[in-house]
Every structure is written in structure tokens, then in C-alpha cells.
Amino acid sequence: MSHPPAKICSMGGVPERTPAGQTRDGAPVLWFADAARRLGAATRAGGLVVPAFRCPPRVPGATRTVRRYPGGAVVSVTLKGRARDEVAADMVEGVIVVNRLEGEAALRFRTALLEAIGAPPTPSDLPSTPPPSEDRAAPRETQAA
DSSP states (O other), X not given: OOSOHHHHHHTTSSOEEOTTSOEXXXXXXXXXXXXXXXXXXXXXXXXXOOOEEESSOSSTTOSEEEEEXXXXXXXXXXXXXXXXXXXXXXXXXHHHHHTTOEHHXXXXXXXXXXXXXXXXXXXXXXXXXXXXXXXXXXXXXXXXX
16 A cells, blocks of 8 residues: 555545544544635625634634634634534634624524534524524624725
8 A cells, every 4th residue: 555544534535543443534624624614605695704714723722712803803713632513613603703693693693504514503502592582683894905
């Protein structure tokens, strides 16, 4: 064989196995980039502001940070040592925060964004009490460059 199994896995071949026999998924950074593209497309389709995504956050020990700039925002998340579902939830929550969504609008977009990247909704995504009947979505903050 010309390539070790880990190299073949990252090229789309046979998945690498851990010593315990579990399948190890591809590089988290590649998944992160794909998730960011999917989130961007779904966010744009919903008429919301699309933030930039990066990893890791500049704040030591933070799992997610949001920075606002005059021309947009940046959502930073920690990948190392975290499950993909946790990272996906942080990325989606970053989009919700950047767009200042609350209540029913936040729930609706959170669910749609999680579906866009193929992440299952977490229990915290489901309301424990019925959300208020009013939809609130902050107006888009745009500024010409």
C-alpha cells in the first residue's frame, strides 16, 4: 500500500480505526469549513447577516466568542477536544446572537440551521415553555464599505 490508512481516510478512502476499534472521522478542520459554508448559505437564504467563522477563539478558555465589527461579525469556536454536535450548536448559536434573534424566530432559525449542517437538535434547542407569540428579528445591520 502506498499510503497509510490515515492518509487514505483524509482522501475519502477507508476510515482510520482507533486502537479501540472505533471509526475516526476525517479532520475536524475540514468538517468545520464545510459546516461554515452550509451555515452561511442557510443564513443567507433566511435573509440574515452571515458572520465569518474561525477557530479557535482568541480568548483563552472560551468555547465560543462573538466579535462585532462595523462591516459584520466573527464567530469563533473551539474545535479541539469537543464533539461535532457541540461545535455545531456553538456555530448556530453564534449566528443567532449576531442577528439578535429571540423567541419563536430564534427557535425557527436554530432548527433550520442545525438541519442545514446535519446536526441533531439538542434538548436546549427545544423550548421548555411555549415561546411568546410575537416574532422578533432585529433589522439587518448593513454598512457600505
